[in-house]
Amino acid sequence: MKEKDAYIEYEPQQLIMYVEKEDGTFGPIQTGSFISKNYLDDFWEKMLKLRKSLLEKLKNNEITSVYFYKIIHDFNDVELARRAGIPVYKVKKHQKVKSFKNIRLSDLQKYAYAFDVPVSNLFQAVVVEDNENRAETELDKQPIIVKQIKTDNPNLVITKIEVNKK
Amino acid sequence: MIIESFNHKMAAHCESGTLTALIKHKGLEIKEPMIFGLGSGLYFGYLSRTPNLSFPMFILRTKPGKLRKKLAKRTDIKFKTQRFKDQEKAEVELDRLIGEDVPVACQVDFYYMDYIPQWERVHANIHFITIVGKEGDEYIVSDSYYPKLARIHKDNLRKARFAGGYLAPKGFMYYIESVPESIDYKKLIPVAIKNTINNMIGVQPPFIGVRGIRTFAKKLQGWPNLTRDIDHLSHEVMKINVFLEDQGTGGGGFRFLYATFLRQASEILNNKDLDEMSKKMMEIGDGWRNISYFAAKIGKNRDLGSEKLQELGQLLNERADAEAKFYNELKVVVNNI
Numbered sequence: 001m002k003e004k005d006a007y008i009e010y011e012p013q014q015l016i017m018y019v020e021k022e023d024g025t026f027g028p029i030q031t032g033s034f035i036s037k038n039y040l041d042d043f044w045e046k047m048l049k050l051r052k053s054l055l056e057k058l059k060n061n062e063i064t065s066v067y068f069y070k071i072i073h074d075f076n077d078v079e080l081a082r083r084a085g086i087p088v089y090k091v092k093k094h095q096k097v098k099s100f101k102n103i104r105l106s107d108l109q110k111y112a113y114a115f116d117v118p119v120s121n122l123f124q125a126v127v128v129e130d131n132e133n134r135a136e137t138e139l140d141k142q143p144i145i146v147k148q149i150k151t152d153n154p155n156l157v158i159t160k161i162e163v164n165k166k
Numbered sequence: 167m168i169i170e171s172f173n174h175k176m177a178a179h180c181e182s183g184t185l186t187a188l189i190k191h192k193g194l195e196i197k198e199p200m201i202f203g204l205g206s207g208l209y210f211g212y213l214s215r216t217p218n219l220s221f222p223m224f225i226l227r228t229k230p231g232k233l234r235k236k237l238a239k240r241t242d243i244k245f246k247t248q249r250f251k252d253q254e255k256a257e258v259e260l261d262r263l264i265g266e267d268v269p270v271a272c273q274v275d276f277y278y279m280d281y282i283p284q285w286e287r288v289h290a291n292i293h294f295i296t297i298v299g300k301e302g303d304e305y306i307v308s309d310s311y312y313p314k315l316a317r318i319h320k321d322n323l324r325k326a327r328f329a330g331g332y333l334a335p336k337g338f339m340y341y342i343e344s345v346p347e348s349i350d351y352k353k354l355i356p357v358a359i360k361n362t363i364n365n366m367i368g369v370q371p372p373f374i375g376v377r378g379i380r381t382f383a384k385k386l387q388g389w390p391n392l393t394r395d396i397d398h399l400s401h402e403v404m405k406i407n408v409f410l411e412d413q414g415t416g417g418g419g420f421r422f423l424y425a426t427f428l429r430q431a432s433e434i435l436n437n438k439d440l441d442e443m444s445k446k447m448m449e450i451g452d453g454w455r456n457i458s459y460f461a462a463k464i465g466k467n468r469d470l471g472s473e474k475l476q477e478l479g480q481l482l483n484e485r486a487d488a489e490a491k492f493y494n495e496l497k498v499v500v501n502n503i
Contacts, residue, residue, distance in 0.1 A: 001422055001452055005200070014313050015412065016178040018199065018422035020448055028198070030176060030313070035284065035407045035462055042466050043285060043404075046397045074287060075331075076220040083289075083330040114330070116277075133405055141372040 004028060010037035056127055064100040065122040066091070069115040084114040109154055118157035120147055126159065168299030172269050174308040174315050177421050181233050182207060183310030184271045184294040189243060191269055194345040194471075203427030204240060204354055205233035206361035208420055211380040212373045221392065223404055224382050224409060226419040228365070230273070230292040230333060236361075240354050242346035250337035253328050257320065260297060263341060269298045269308070273338040275329035279309065286412075291333040297323075311414060316359065335392075339408035354488035355431045359500045367493045376490045383482035387475055396468050403478075404465035410458040416500030418451025419458075425451060439499040443492070450488050457481045 003019040010032025017031050054071060057063045062152045070080050077095075081088040086107055093099040094107065105119075112119040142164055149158040172191055177183020182202040189196055202208070206225045214222035227233075238245050250256035263270050276282070276293040299306035304317040318326075327337050366375040373381050393399040409419070416423035425447035432440035460481060464474045 001417055001448065001455060006417070012410075013286060014176065015311065015414070016176050017417040018178060018426045026422075026429045026444065026448070028426075033412050034459075035404065035412055036283075038219070039404065039466050042252075046401055048398060058179075058475060072221050075289070076218065079218040079220065079289075079331045082218065082332070083332070085199070085330060095180065103190055141430075 006031055008034050011096055012036070046112055049137040058125070061097055064095055064097055066100070067095040067113055069117065069122075070095070073115060075114075078109075080114060084110040092102075103154070118150070119155050120157050120159075121148075128137070128161075167265070167301070168306050168315075169264065169267050169269055172296075173266070173300045174298070176313055177310035177414075179207075179227070179414040179420070179499060180294045180310045181230060182423075184236060184296050185237065187296060187308060187310075188269060188271060188342050189345055192342045192345045193373060194243075194349070195466070196349070197430065199423050199426035200351075200430055201237065202233070202420070202423050203362075203431065204349075204358045205236040206365065207233050208362050208424045209365050210375055210378045212378045212385065214373070214385060222385065222389075223405075224378070227328075231293075236358075240357065241349050242344075244343040244345075244480065245340050245481070246343050247338070247340040253324055253337065256327060256337035256339070257324065261341060264297055264300055268341050269296050270339050270341045271296050272323075272324035272327055273335035274323070275331075275335070276326075277324035278309075278322045279316075279318065280322060281312060281318065282306070286311075287401050289329070289331070291329055291331060291335050306438075317412070342366075351431075351434045355435060355503045356500050359428075359431070359496065362496050363493045363500070367490060367497075374487050376493070379486035379489065381484055383479035383486070386479050386482070387472070388470065389475070390470070390472075396470065399470050400465040400468050403461050403470060406461035406478075407458040407465075410454055418454040421447055421451030421454055437499075437503060439502070443496050445497055448493055448496075450485065450492060453481075453485050453488060457485065490499060 001019045003021045008031050013033040013036045016028045053146045054068050058068050077091050082093045108119050114119045126146055145162045145164050147160040177198050182198050185201050186198045209228045211225045271294055274293050276290045277287050296308040297305050297306050303320050305323050307316045307318050327335050425444045428444035
């Protein structure tokens with residue numbers, strides 16, 4: 001790859017590319033990400049669409065929150081089982097609406113850890129309407145900020161809603 | 167405190183970048199492509215039956231950790247490695263080492279590196295960072311994929327070091343105990359190149375090496391049957407670009423990095439044939455870059471009918487042909503060194 005063809009102006013995501021420099025030597029340059037610069041909007045659009053369609057199914061009681069987060073995190077059953085420390089057969093069971101109502105709190109805590117969310121988020125979706133159609137790249141521009149603060153109680157999280165003063 | 171003598175620099179790839187930085191910190195001057203080449207890092211594998219993967223994927227470098235193991239075996243660089251069951255002990259040991267001014271490489275789940283833009287962060291237990299200090303509850307991180315030193319909260323680092331799942335890090339960390347005064351490049355370069363040739367065109371399972379590229383071309387045609395909808399297919403096809411260019415490869419699926427290694431090797435061995443091979447490898451990398459652009463374009467346009475996937479498969483088969491020819495030529499060159 002020629003050096004002149006490798007430069008991409010995209011400050012948020014920098015990477016190192018090895019190129020043939022103008023003097024014929026090979027070496028590294030720091031440049032921007034091609035795909036993020038050109039296609040990031042498409043990525044967020046797809047993610048937003050996926051989230052919305054899963055949330056709709058969750059609202060209609062067609063799927064469980066374990067399934068919802070499994071898809072969002074791009075895990076399969078085996079990977080989720082290993083990350084949460086729950087047997088695969090149970091993971092399969094917990095994705096069925098019928099079985100979810102009998103789930104143990106200890107298993108919910110394990111899922112919450114694997115999904116990196118508070119336990120309470122397995123029973124609620126925090127939605128801010130004004131923020132809904134914004135890409136995650138615009139987080140600091142959102143009018144409302146939702147912060148979830150961990151406490152020493154593994155089952156309790158403080159959800160703080162603030163107006164963005166920026 | 168921060169280990170002031172540590173020089174943070176971005177690198178093409180996290181594992182070779184971490185190794186390079188640690189070796190340099192210990193006083194041995196070496197460049198990233200040489201680390202990658204000497205560790206025979208170049209590879210290809212199409213993984214469709216790994217039980218932990220939610221979708222088939224391809225890999226372009228050897229298994230995480232192999233680079234370091236091969237370097238340790240081939241050179242006199244002494245690494246001290248540790249794994250932990252107890253998270254507390256892992257943190258205490260890390261703190262002790264950085265307290266003694268020893269930069270420590272840690273294997274982590276990339277997802278928890280919250281200084282990295284959110285769209286880049288995926289669950290992958292194969293990322294390497296170097297911890298170079300601690301202030302309060304935050305560790306100071308040198309990450310090859312981030313332009314400056316970053317900070318990570320100790321709770322997040324702990325989660326990252328002890329994430330479960332495929333290739334779970336289990337608190338794995340290492341540092342360098344000693345480096346030799348010099349490396350016998352003339353002896354090691356041919357050995358390392360032969361190893362790479364064997365990985366790519368030697369007797370390997372059909373999903374590895376050049377045969378693996380052909381398997382990928384073939385299996386790609388069945389991807390529409392594995393996806394939820396057109397958006398999911400588009401996402402997976404566009405990930406081809408990410409794997410080839412963005413996920414720490416130095417561009418062209420590590421081929422540009424390997425070309426640079428061959429160039430450096432040709433200079434050390436004063437071998438014009440190797441220099442020619444480095445140019446050819448650069449061209450091969452250009453072909454991989456074309457594939458990544460093509461995949462991004464058809465993914466974005468949702469132009470993912472069988473004709474386009476066949477076209478993508480054809481481009482992959484062309485890379486397989488070019489690489490098969492290349493490694494056979496390289497075999498002759500290296501046998502004459």
